[in-house]
Amino acid sequence: MTDTTPARVGVLGGGRMGAGIAHAFLLAGSAVTVVERDGRASDAARERIRHGIGQSIARGFPGGAAELLSRLTVATDPAAFGLHGLVVEAVPEDLDLKREALARVEAQLAADAVLASNTSSIPLALLAEALERPARLIGLHFFNPVPASALVEIVAGAQTAAELPDTVAGWARALGKTPITVRDSPGFASSRLGVAIAIEAIRMVEEGVASPADIDRAMELGYRHPTGPLKTTDLVGLDVRLGIAEQLERELGPRFAPPRLLRDMVAEGRLGRKTGRGFYEWEDGR
Template sequence: MTRKGMEISTVAVIGAGTMGAGIAQVCAQAGWRTHLHDAHPDGLAAGMERISAFWDKGIARGKTTEEQKTAWSAHLHAVNDLGEAVATADLVVEAVPEIMDLKQSIFQQVEALAPPEAVLGTNTSSLSIGTIASVLKHPERLIGMHFFNPVPIMSLLEVVKHEGASASTVALALDAGAAMGKTAILVNDVPGFATSRLGVVLGNEAIRMLADGVASARDIDTAMTLGYRHPMGPLALTDLVGLDVRRDILLNLQASFNDDAYAPHPLLEALVAEGRLGKKTGKGIYDWSSGSPEPCDLPDVK
């Protein structure tokens, strides 16, 4: 239910990258009219293609039917104009890069264009929700909605409330998550929230161990998947999330806590500098050119 007791019928997703496309996909699958918007037409087209390809892969594997794809596709619309995308939205979810000024600017525009009762969700993985909300006329409308990659598969939604968020805004985010098939946890607005604060530290330490020659990347990952029953090792997960994303979260935590324990390891910095950002670029800690993580040479940072 929305803040006025109305059912969600339209969702706008701002940003058609990996996360935005995934969020739009699960919204369409939930049966909502879904508007996917991106400032760059090529990016919007790529996001729509990514969703279609995901459904096609599901059909090939027998997990999705042609009828389901047809029904879901009917709910999904690429919208080039921001005003048109949010004009009738009950929920707007932003999924743009982790840049505070960018997110604040987008939400200022959205607040002026979307219906006054629309709830505004940000998919930030580490930035302060309260700081993003501080530029709004009605900050109580903003809530953190942190999804996980790949969004259609990962079942967790981290709902992050800042001090000014209204109870109805929090309730809408939790209800929306359930409608998308997610299990939602409610977290207060602290640096790194719950998941990023734990996840990036584990990933950064795994990179340190790799650089120190403790074990190979594959063996470090196997230690966690078999020894601690993690579904994916910390190094493969870092590649999946994006090395640049992980680096930016660490820098944010380092600044927020004034603690160099969160400083990105030099190997992580070197990989990002080389443009090796993980699976999305074909190579990071692993080589993903075959579709699966394979060992590859790493920069010497000693």
């Protein structure tokens, strides 16, 4: 059977990640509903997706913007998810916020619908405690920028229905992604490895071992990483890196303790590309 995405996909949260997830499912042929907290945030989400679609078409995607955007709905009430086979939660990486959001969405879904979290570090077991149907919860961790990223990390919780990881892997392949499946554990595979490398790179900057650019070149040229750990941290967001590191420190111990430099940069608002300044200077988000 050919892998296909669900006919109707919901995304809770229309920020950078949520907009990217919506964009990817639109390109794959799904009708997509994005729910945001209010009208202003909804307008911003629609514009992010419209801009992303325009970029895909400029790069040669064989569709028209009007047709793609005709399958997009943006709303402010989770009741809009009522007929969707999959809803992906993409709100900020905060346990209480995600638990409340997932519970609100679950209340609107059919019993057989799949509820996925885009969490990058929070154990599914903690999220599942808020749900009536934890067997329908799965981790679906996308990477930024979503349309261009090749990987999707699928996280199977202890209560996740046995057939669900294979089903969701088929949806990921239909998006043009390569899925990996990991057991529910702190940081999963990608965040745990990515943060470990990033933390050590930040410590090296803190200690004056080398410049950010030279540390990145060491990994890019010596280990064939497409992007060095400090530039990747700028792209992910230093605040996001800090939040994941703090979560991993709580779960796995002091080896994941965030460096003082990371805390200071976040406190100063140097969050990376989204604020124009992190370990590098960025112009117009590039």
